[in-house]
Amino acid sequence: xDKKLREAFDQVRAEDxxxxxxxxxxxxxxxxxxxxxxxxPLQKCKKSGTFVFRLPAFASVxxxxxxxxxxLYAVPVSAISVDINPSIELNVNRLDRVVSVEALNPDGxxxxxxxxxxxxxxxxxxxxxxxxxxxxxxxxxxxxISVTVAGKTERxxxxxxxxxxxxxxxxxxxxxxxxxxxxxxxxxxxxxxSFGKYRMYLKLRxxxxxxxxxxxxxxxxxxxxxxxxDLGGSLPDSGGGAxxxxxxxxxxxxxxxxxxxRRQ
Amino acid sequence: xxxxxxxxRALSLYADTVRRLCMVYLKNYADTEDIFQTVFLxxxxxxxxxxxxxxxxxxFIRVTxxxxxxxxxxxxxxxTVSLDALLPSDEPAIEDEHKELLSIVLGLPEKYRxxxxxxxxxxxxxxxxAQMLGKNVNTVYTLLGRARDLLKKELEESHG
Numbered sequence: 001x002d003k004k005l006r007e008a009f010d011q012v013r014a015e016d017x018x019x020x021x022x023x024x025x026x027x028x029x030x031x032x033x034x035x036x037x038x039x040x041p042l043q044k045c046k047k048s049g050t051f052v053f054r055l056p057a058f059a060s061v062x063x064x065x066x067x068x069x070x071x072l073y074a075v076p077v078s079a080i081s082v083d084i085n086p087s088i089e090l091n092v093n094r095l096d097r098v099v100s101v102e103a104l105n106p107d108g109x110x111x112x113x114x115x116x117x118x119x120x121x122x123x124x125x126x127x128x129x130x131x132x133x134x135x136x137x138x139x140x141x142x143x144x145i146s147v148t149v150a151g152k153t154e155r156x157x158x159x160x161x162x163x164x165x166x167x168x169x170x171x172x173x174x175x176x177x178x179x180x181x182x183x184x185x186x187x188x189x190x191x192x193x194s195f196g197k198y199r200m201y202l203k204l205r206x207x208x209x210x211x212x213x214x215x216x217x218x219x220x221x222x223x224x225x226x227x228x229x230d231l232g233g234s235l236p237d238s239g240g241g242a243x244x245x246x247x248x249x250x251x252x253x254x255x256x257x258x259x260x261x262r263r264q
Numbered sequence: 265x266x267x268x269x270x271x272x273r274a275l276s277l278y279a280d281t282v283r284r285l286c287m288v289y290l291k292n293y294a295d296t297e298d299i300f301q302t303v304f305l306x307x308x309x310x311x312x313x314x315x316x317x318x319x320x321x322x323x324f325i326r327v328t329x330x331x332x333x334x335x336x337x338x339x340x341x342x343x344t345v346s347l348d349a350l351l352p353s354d355e356p357a358i359e360d361e362h363k364e365l366l367s368i369v370l371g372l373p374e375k376y377r378x379x380x381x382x383x384x385x386x387x388x389x390x391x392x393x394a395q396m397l398g399k400n401v402n403t404v405y406t407l408l409g410r411a412r413d414l415l416k417k418e419l420e421e422s423h424g
Contacts, residue, residue, distance in 0.1 A: 001415065002384055005369070008362035009385040014279035018300060025301045026271040026308060033265045240354075254333050 029239060074099055078154040079185055080122055081196030082129060084138045084145050085220035086111045089185075089194050090125055092160075094152075098125045105161060106192040111135050124165050132171040144222040145217060148180040148196030178236075193217055199236050200224045207231035266308045276306050277317070278284045278324045284385065285325065288370070288377045289332030306331075325386070326396050329378060336374075368418045376411035382410055 037238050076091030076099050087104035088111065103109040114134040117125040126147060129135060139145065147164055151157035157179045164170065165177045180195050188198030191213035201216035204227055216224065228235060266274075282303050286296040306327055314320040369380055378397065382388045390408065394401040 001412070001419075003417075004362075004365055005380065005384040008365040009284055009381060011359060011362045012280070012284045012366070014275075014283035014300070018283070018297060019275050019279050021297070022301045022304055023272065026275075026304055027268055029305055029308065030265060030268055030271070068324070159374060 011153075026149045040052065073097070073160075076100060078156060079124075079150045079180075079182070079195065080126065080160070080164070081150075081180065081194040082126065082146070083148070083194055083196040083200075083221045084135075085142050086135065086138055087197050087217075088112060088129065088192040089196075090117060090129075092122045092123060096121050097258045098122055104197070107138065108194075111138075122160065123167060127167050127169055139172075141174065142222060143174055143220070145175045146196050146200070146221045147175070147177045148194075148199065149177065150180040150182045150185060150195060152182070154179075167208055172198075197221065197224070201229070203233060204228055204231075205238040217255040271304065271308055274304060274320075274324075278321060281321065281386070282324055282328045284381060285328040285378070285411065286332060287366075288381050289374070295335060298336055299328065302331050303328050322392075322396060325382070329397065364422065365419070366416060368422065369410070371418070372411060372414055376407055376414065379404055379407045380411050380415070 049082065073093055075093060075097065077094050078092040078096075080092060082088045082090070085105070088108045089102045089104060090098045091100040091102070093099045098117050098120050101112055103112045109130065111129070111134045115129055115132045117128060120128060130139070133170040133199075149157050149160040149164065151160050160176050161179055170177065171177060178199075180198075180199055184198055185195045188195040191198065192204060193201060193213060193216060200221065201211070201224070203212055204224055206214065207228060208231060219227070225235065236243070240241035265377075282300055283296070286299050290296050290299060303324065305364065307324070310323075312323060365396070369377060372380070379393055382393045382396065388396070390404040391401050393399075394404045397404070399407075
């Protein structure tokens with residue numbers, strides 16, 4: 001029976017017509033599948049177009065981000081004027097980084113030619129500047145080291161003053177840090193002075209109206225301080241009572257200077 | 265999806281097997297056509313990687329049986345039972361002797377037909393059939409024994 005069954009089943013075969021019909025059906029299914037896999041031209045254009053159209057959008061966003069970053073980083077909002085005899089201004093951005101430096105006199109240019117301050121935090125920048133070898137000839141006991149800060153806001157100015165007076169360089173008896181006014185910066189520059197020296201110039205002018213900005217520019221800070229004292233004046237205050245903060249605990253408001261060595 | 269060449273190869277290898285299983289299960293040729301095409305379409309679309317031809321053949325048998333059973337469950341399936349209805353009219357007729365035996369086999373209850381085909385024609389062991397049909401091995405043995413008895417009885421009756 002086994003053999004008969006095998007023979008009987010063997011008689012049944014897939015008919016050629018059935019195979020051909022099925023093969024045609026499968027070919028059609030394969031074609032259809034391929035068609036579905038291939039995006040229609042319109043869809044392709046639309047899809048690629050979407051990407052193409054989105055590209056400028058991405059670029060725009062990237063450009064806006066880049067502009068914002070540049071604005072955030074490159075635009076200075078605060079300034080620090082370091083005046084001894086060299087007069088140097090550091091422009092500080094919102095991130096407290098020095099984004100530009102400017103020498104306001106030949107001594108300042110000489111110092112800056114040997115010191116790199118860009119992109120440093122302003123505390124580090126002031127420290128680097130005052131500890132630099134090129135600055136040392138100006139840092140005698142008789143010199144008057146003046147650092148004037150002008151922050152975007154009063155609070156920022158106080159913060160900067162506090163940070164600067166906490167530095168190791170601020171331990172010098174002749175170191176003074178005061179808060180200036182931002183609006184003085186452009187006025188000072190118009191006269192060729194740093195805004196730190198400009199404040200001192202204004203005070204000196206009250207006592208001696210004959211002094212010119214050019215003469216003030218040629219004086220060291222020590223000479224200006226001594227001139228003010230000799231004329232019976234006091235140093236300009238910071239407007240917030242925070243002037244000369246580092247010397248809060250010292251009895252003498254200013255170190256003894258060469259009072260007679262004033263402007264010629 | 266598999267290629268056209270793979271479809272042709274599968275047809276040349278497994279068309280007869282699928283066709284016989286369709287005959288075992290289905291009641292008319294139109295249904296056979298449907299299931300036949302369905303099985304090979306499933307083959308084109310299956311992601312299964314076959315380890316051997318045996319594996320591939322077992323897949324075809326399993327899928328054909330399932331497709332036939334699913335079709336039979338359909339409320340709208342066609343209801344025709346004669347052997348002639350299972351064959352296309354333009355194909356050469358099966359020899360009478362074999363036709364009679366096949367008619368007896370197809371007249372058996374469904375549960376016997378597939379085990380008879382798989383055991384006697386395809387040569388699978390009871391354990392393999394059990395695996396393919398999702399049945400207990402002992403059940404397969406029982407079905408085979410009963411199917412054999414039924415066949416003998418039917419053949420004896422038909423030969424008087």
